[in-house]
Amino acid sequence: MAKWMVAAKKADFNQIAEKYHITPVLARILRNRDIIEDEEIYRYLHGSMEDLYAPLLMKDMPQAAEIILNKIREGKSIRIIGDYDVDGICSTHILLTGIRALGGKADTDIPHRIKDGYGLSEGLIKSAAADGIDTIITCDNGIAAFSQIQTAKKLGMTVVITDHHEVPFEEKGGERTYLLPKADAVVDPRQPKCGYPFKQICGAVVAFKLVQALFGKHFERNRPTKEEEESSGAILDEILIFAALATVCDVMELRDENRIIVKKGLARMNNTSNLGLKALLMVNGLEDKALSPYHAGFIIGPCINATGRLDTAKRALRLFEADDRKEAITIAEDLKSLNESRKQMTEEGVRKAVELVEKSGMQDKVLVIYLPECHESLAGIIAGRIREKYGKPAFVLTKGEEGIKGSGRSIEAYHMYEEMSTCKELFTKFGGHKMAAGLTLPNEKSAELFRIKLNENCNLTGEDFEEIVHIDVPMPLALADRDFINELSLLEPFGVGNPKPLFARKGISLLFGRKIGKNKNVGKYQIADENNNRYDMVYFGDLEKFDMFLNERFGKTIVGRLYADGVRAGEMTISMAYYPDLNSYGGRESVQMIMQYYC
Numbered sequence: 148m149a150k151w152m153v154a155a156k157k158a159d160f161n162q163i164a165e166k167y168h169i170t171p172v173l174a175r176i177l178r179n180r181d182i183i184e185d186e187e188i189y190r191y192l193h194g195s196m197e198d199l200y201a202p203l204l205m206k207d208m209p210q211a212a213e214i215i216l217n218k219i220r221e222g223k224s225i226r227i228i229g230d231y232d233v234d235g236i237c238s239t240h241i242l243l244t245g246i247r248a249l250g251g252k253a254d255t256d257i258p259h260r261i262k263d264g265y266g267l268s269e270g271l272i273k274s275a276a277a278d279g280i281d282t283i284i285t286c287d288n289g290i291a292a293f294s295q296i297q298t299a300k301k302l303g304m305t306v307v308i309t310d311h312h313e314v315p316f317e318e319k320g321g322e323r324t325y326l327l328p329k330a331d332a333v334v335d336p337r338q339p340k341c342g343y344p345f346k347q348i349c350g351a352v353v354a355f356k357l358v359q360a361l362f363g364k365h366f367e368r369n370r371p372t373k374e375e376e377e378s379s380g381a382i383l384d385e386i387l388i389f390a391a392l393a394t395v396c397d398v399m400e401l402r403d404e405n406r407i408i409v410k411k412g413l414a415r416m417n418n419t420s421n422l423g424l425k426a427l428l429m430v431n432g433l434e435d436k437a438l439s440p441y442h443a444g445f446i447i448g449p450c451i452n453a454t455g456r457l458d459t460a461k462r463a464l465r466l467f468e469a470d471d472r473k474e475a476i477t478i479a480e481d482l483k484s485l486n487e488s489r490k491q492m493t494e495e496g497v498r499k500a501v502e503l504v505e506k507s508g509m510q511d512k513v514l515v516i517y518l519p520e521c522h523e524s525l526a527g528i529i530a531g532r533i534r535e536k537y538g539k540p541a542f543v544l545t546k547g548e549e550g551i552k553g554s555g556r557s558i559e560a561y562h563m564y565e566e567m568s569t570c571k572e573l574f575t576k577f578g579g580h581k582m583a584a585g586l587t588l589p590n591e592k593s594a595e596l597f598r599i600k601l602n603e604n605c606n607l608t609g610e611d612f613e614e615i616v617h618i619d620v621p622m623p624l625a626l627a628d629r630d631f632i633n634e635l636s637l638l639e640p641f642g643v644g645n646p647k648p649l650f651a652r653k654g655i656s657l658l659f660g661r662k663i664g665k666n667k668n669v670g671k672y673q674i675a676d677e678n679n680n681r682y683d684m685v686y687f688g689d690l691e692k693f694d695m696f697l698n699e700r701f702g703k704t705i706v707g708r709l710y711a712d713g714v715r716a717g718e719m720t721i722s723m724a725y726y727p728d729l730n731s732y733g734g735r736e737s738v739q740m741i742m743q744y745y746c
Contacts, residue, residue, distance in 0.1 A: 149614040149744060151651065151724065153621055154179040167192060172626070173634055176619050176648045192637055194407040196387075202356035202363070206341035211307045211332035212360040215284070216368075218305065219251040223281035227255045228271055230287040230350070231460035233396035233451045237351040237389040238286035238309070240467045245358030248382050249365055257460045260524050262548075266578070267292035276302040284309065287350025289328065290335050291315050291578045296328040306330040309357055311350045313564050313580050314338050345403045347644075351393030352408060355386055381420075387412045388419055389467075395440045396448035398582065400644025409640050413438045423466035426479035427451075440642040453485040489525065496521045496529045500543060501536065512605045512612075513561070514539050515598035517591070519546040527554035527583065534558065538612050542586075542601075544594050550575060551588040557581065560611035570600040616724055616744050622650040624676045627727035629738060635727075649743060652676065653722045657697075659713035662690065674723075674740070675716045683730065683739040684723075693745065722746050 156178045163174035167188060182191050190198050202208050218225055225246060229239030239255050246253040256271055266288040272295055275283055282305040289296070289308035293315070299306050308330045314337060316323045325339050334353060336343040348356075362379045371379070391412020399405050416438050419425055428434050431446050454462040463482060469475040500516045503509075514533060521529065526543040533541040533556075540561045544553035557563040563584045567577055573593050577586040588594050627650070641647045656675040663669050670686040670693065686693060697706045701719050708714050724744035729736050 149616045151616045151618055151744070151746065153618045153651070156181075158183070163188070169637070170631065170634060172620055172622065172631070173637065176638065179617075179619050179648075180645070191406070194404075194410070196407070196411060198407060199404045200344050202360040205334055205336055205343045205353075205356060206338060207332040207334050208357065208360050209364075211309070211334050211357060212364045214305060214307055214331055215246065215251070215282070215357075215361060216249070216364055218282050219246065219249050222252060224279060225251055225253040225282045225284060226275050226278070226280040227253060227284045227286060228267060228275075228288070229255065229257050229285075229460075229464075230266065231257055231260050232287075233448045234350045234393040235287040236451055236460055236463050236467070237393035238354040239464055241351055241354040241358060241386045241389050242284060242286055242309075243468075244382060244386055245354075245361055248379070249361060255461075255464060257464060259459055267295045269295055269298055271295075272299045272302070272304075275299075276304065281305060282307065286354045287311065289330070290333070290338070291328075293326055293328045296330050300329065308333045308335065309350065309353045310335045311337065311348055311353050312578060315578075316568070318568070345405075347400050347402070348405060349390075349393050349397040349399045351390045351397075352399075352405070355383075355390040355408075358386060359383065384415060385420060388416050388421075388424070391416070392443050392447065395443040395642060396452070398444075398643050401440070401640060401642040402644045406640065406645060409440060409443075409642070413440070413443060413640065416443075421467060422472055422475040423469045423478065426469075426472070426475035427466065427482065430476070430479045430483050440640050444642070449489070450479075450482040450486045453489045454482055489528075492522060493525050493528050493532075496525050496543075497532045500529055500533050504533070504537070511598065511602045512539060512607045513566075513598075513601045514541040515544065515594070515601065516541065517544045517551075517594055521545045523547050523552045526552070527556065527585070530554050531556040538614060540607075542597075544588070547587070549587070550590060551594045553586050553588070553594075555579070555584045555586070557583065558611070560607060561605075566601060566604065569604050570597065573597050573600065617649065618651045618724060619648040620650050621652065624652055624655075624682055624725075624727075624740065625678070625680060627738065627740070629729065629736070632727050632729055632738065647726050649724050649726060651722065651724045654720050655723045656716040657709055657714065657719040657721065658716060660709045662710070673713075679716055683737065684725070684742055685730075685739055686742045686745075688743070696745065 158178045160171040160174040164171045177188060177191065182188055227239050227242045229235035239257060243253055243255055258268060258271060267285055283299055284307045286309045288310055290310040290312050296306050308328060315326045327333055327338060334357065336346045336348060387408065391409045394405050394409050401409055417435060427447060427450060433442055451463045454460050462478060466475060466478040469478060496518060499518055503516055504514065514537060523545040526545050530541045530543040538558065540555065540557045540563060542553050542555040544551050555563050562581045564579045564581060567584055571577065573588060573596060575587040575589055577584065579585055588597060654677045658673045658675055660670055660672040663671050668690050670690050672684045674682050674684045705714060705718060709719060723742050725740045725742050728739055728741050730739045
């Protein structure tokens with residue numbers, strides 16, 4: 148059972164509430180998220196595009212913009228090389244849109260996951276040289292491509308890197324030496340000596356900032372007409388949508404400017420002028436809906452990712468470049484179909500991975516699971532599911548065309564990239580950041596050695612694996628009325644780094660329950676508080692596990708009555724961590740509590 152902890156951070160909640168016209172409960176939630184200073188509070192509640200950081204604060208951004216503008220003016224050929232995931236595809240689309248808007252001669256290339264592997268390969272460099280490309284711009288990759296960029300420079304090409312991943316380093320005697328590629332400009336907020344105030348942006352946001360810088364410097368040289376100003380503003384509004392989508396799908400924390408980008412970008416998504424994105428929304432039944440990070444991360448994003456996993460990511464990029472509605476709909480339908488296939492293959496991979504862990508009695512602190520027949524593109528998704536199930540860092544390895552390939556997903560207490568760096572001699576190639584990483588190993592023997600080394604070096608303790616439930620406020624259900632629920636929308640969008648607030652209450656009586664949904668895996672209950680006020684409550688978690696808990700505490704007979712005719716108030720009381728919501732049905736709205744945890 149998870150450990151429940153109530154936040155106890157102090158502040159003058161009444162004063163904050165009065166100043167910002169919010170309830171003291173909301174003021175307390177802001178304090179729990181360490182949003183303290185007046186400027187922070189205002190940006191959190193009312194942040195606008197004007198509150199984003201200036202692009203030129205990023206190291207090498209001025210040089211990158213100057214180089215690209217000069218190449219555009221000279222009519223040089225530019226190739227944008229992205230990555231095969233949502234962030235890479237969106238980054239590529241953003242840069243292509245911006246550079247072409249300025250009259251640049253640009254095209255794109257995206258590596259094939261299996262043939263090329265991650266990032267900037269020698270093959271992509273040589274292909275660009277053969278095509279007479281003058282300048283390469285990377286996006287969402289390149290920071291680890293030291294030798295590949297050396298090759299590009301020897302071939303006479305200009306190279307601009309835009310990335311957001313960790314910079315590779317060597318460590319001797321506790322001192323780190325960072326290995327920056329020798330490109331003409333390196334734009335990555337994580338590189339040493341970069342003064343950009345917020346480092347946790349994705350590759351698409353770096354690309355968005357570069358387009359902002361390009362427009363800014365272009366209009367410094369050439370005084371814009373009113374039409375040009377309006378056109379550039381419309382382009383920035385449009386590419387912001389793709390920066391927001393990538394931020395969610397690359398699991399960036401929804402803090403600071405990320406929160407503003409996602410909030411503003413998703414709000415504009417249904418009004419997009421992009422035929423491909425419109426088609427993708429349509430085939431997924433999301434037209435005219437208020438879009439949230441859930442829709443971006445679990446419906447739209449996986450369709451885009453599916454092409455890079457099972458086909459070629461160039462197909463998704465083609466979707467965003469489509470100028471014909473019929474073509475856009477055809478590609479969008481193909482992407483949705485590919486994603487359905489990906490889901491089935493993923494479920495089978497997760498089943499096999501769980502079977503391996505259970506049968507082997509694996510007690511490792513870091514799980515390394517070898518699934519030779521698994522499609523290598525699904526390794527990261529499966530690793531994420533295994534991490535969720537066991538609460539441990541997890542790597543899933545597959546048999547690739549050239550050795551063993553794999554992906555890892557981590558827990559908060561384990562910096563995956565740094566831990567992998569302690570045994571980097573094992574890898575043919577690796578990269579990533581704290582929560583996720585990718586790797587290539589030469590053979591199965593090195594895969595087993597990788598598992599042993601990681602666990603020998605692992606310093607995780609029992610506390611690191613223990614799930615902690617952070618309660619914002621132990622709040623009576625009666626306070627969760629319509630007005631309060633509407634006020635909670637000020638905290639949106641919710642996601643990684645900005646979770647939904649969680650409330651808790653003891654002495655909640657279960658009165659009546661039923662199982663709903665196609666698979667009868669959702670519980671809907673009537674409950675009562677300590678004053679016998681009645682409420683609807685829904686539980687979307689593991690219903691089988693919840694029933695086992697109820698059977699152990701109250702006995703099968705009473706639980707049977709709960710789901711048949713109901714029980715009296717006080718017969719079955721639990722403590723509940725919950726989030727209040729409005730349920731819309733048949734044109735009517737009613738308050739319901741969403742149970743997240745119980746004890």
